[in-house]
Amino acid sequence: MVKITIIGASGTIGKNVAFTLAKEDVIDEIVMYSRERSHPKVTGEVLDMYDALAAEDIDSVLTPSCNVEDIAGSKIVLITSGVPRKDGYTRLDLAVPNAKIIKEYAQDIAKYAPDSIILIVTNPVDVMTSIALEYSGFEKNRVIGLGNHLDSLRLKTILSRHFRINSGEIHTRVIGEHGDHMVPLLSSTTIGGIPLKYFAQYEDLNVDKLVKKLKNAGGNIISKKGATEYGPSYAIGNLISTIVNDSRKILTVSTYLEGEVEGVYDVSLGVPVVLCRNGIQRIIPVHMKDDEKAEFFDAARTVKKCTYKIRELLDES
Ligand code: NAP
Numbered sequence: 001m002v003k004i005t006i007i008g009a010s011g012t013i014g015k016n017v018a019f020t021l022a023k024e025d026v027i028d029e030i031v032m033y034s035r036e037r038s039h040p041k042v043t044g045e046v047l048d049m050y051d052a053l054a055a056e057d058i059d060s061v062l063t064p065s066c067n068v069e070d071i072a073g074s075k076i077v078l079i080t081s082g083v084p085r086k087d088g089y090t091r092l093d094l095a096v097p098n099a100k101i102i103k104e105y106a107q108d109i110a111k112y113a114p115d116s117i118i119l120i121v122t123n124p125v126d127v128m129t130s131i132a133l134e135y136s137g138f139e140k141n142r143v144i145g146l147g148n149h150l151d152s153l154r155l156k157t158i159l160s161r162h163f164r165i166n167s168g169e170i171h172t173r174v175i176g177e178h179g180d181h182m183v184p185l186l187s188s189t190t191i192g193g194i195p196l197k198y199f200a201q202y203e204d205l206n207v208d209k210l211v212k213k214l215k216n217a218g219g220n221i222i223s224k225k226g227a228t229e230y231g232p233s234y235a236i237g238n239l240i241s242t243i244v245n246d247s248r249k250i251l252t253v254s255t256y257l258e259g260e261v262e263g264v265y266d267v268s269l270g271v272p273v274v275l276c277r278n279g280i281q282r283i284i285p286v287h288m289k290d291d292e293k294a295e296f297f298d299a300a301r302t303v304k305k306c307t308y309k310i311r312e313l314l315d316e317s
Pocket of ligand 1: 007008009010011012013014033034035037038080081082083094098101120121122123125146147150178227228232
């Protein structure tokens with residue numbers, strides 16, 4: 001029996017992830033946890049989802065709850081609670097209020113679901129991953145942040161559309177911060193097994209424009225429709241089904257580093273990892289060109305500075 005919990009279930013990402021996973025039919029029970037004020041909304045969402053699932057002959061159980069004890073027995077607890085990023089906000093603007101939310105939920109998870117894997121979505125996700133690690137007291141393989149997997153999917157889309165090639169042929173990765181200091185690893189990107197720079201029509205690719213488009217991808221969606229929705233939900237679905245099915249895929253997630261990549265330590269950043277039923281099985285060392293390495297160090301400096309600031313503020317409050 002596989003049970004997972006979504007905390008912040010009334011939100012855009014929370015409810016979309018629930019429906020995405022329910023449709024995949026790999027989870028037996030999804031607890032949709034919300035604050036009490038959102039309970040009626042979550043209950044309505046669940047009733048609506050059941051109607052849709054009946055059309056697919058799927059019997060997943062969706063449990064609306066505002067009792068934190070109901071998270072007990074969850075294999076994965078996903079936290080999507082937080083103030084969403086509005087047009088013009090940076091992810092770092094959200095750090096203070098969201099860190100307080102993550103701190104409290106991490107402590108609840110440690111108490112009621114001590115064997116679970118925590119999956120953080122709340123932004124700024126790399127900082128929040130370190131906060132969740134600290135306040136849950138979990139081993140680091142069981143505290144994972146979503147960020148660069150979504151950025152990697154976005155890069156795949158941009159390349160696929162530029163070259164007019166099926167996205168399944170494109171192997172690429174974005175590491176570093178889920179934010180302005182993301183690092184697209186173009187030096188190790190391949191299309192159909194061919195390194196990007198040797199691929200036909202590479203000269204037509206304006207790399208600066210591509211990177212700008214990639215960094216602005218989330219903001220562009222938010223400026224047009226108010227929130228990102230399907231992309232993050234499917235990216236989270238990838239991570240959860242990889243863990244639940246013990247698929248051992250290499251996906252890029254935020255994890256607390258202790259020198260495994262270029263000696264960077266005491267900061268959570270997106271790096272490629274092997275994901276398995278226990279969370280992160282191992283971090284994969286990355287080969288970077290000098291300019292990519294410099295950008296990765298920049299990401300580490302920026303996220304570390306913010307994390308230290310947030311830790312100080314949490315200690316004071
Ligand atoms: P949303 O629709 O506003 O939902 C956020 C949920 O957070 C609310 O529905 C509420 O859930 C909970 N919440 C709000 N204020 C709270 C408070 N003061 N205390 C406790 N809970 C509170 O936002 P969203 O679009 O789903 O985005 C959720 C988070 O994910 C944001 O931080 C966003 O920036 C982030 N995000 C991250 C990625 C990524 O790749 N990492 C991608 C997209 C979005 P309940 O009332 O149900 O408890």
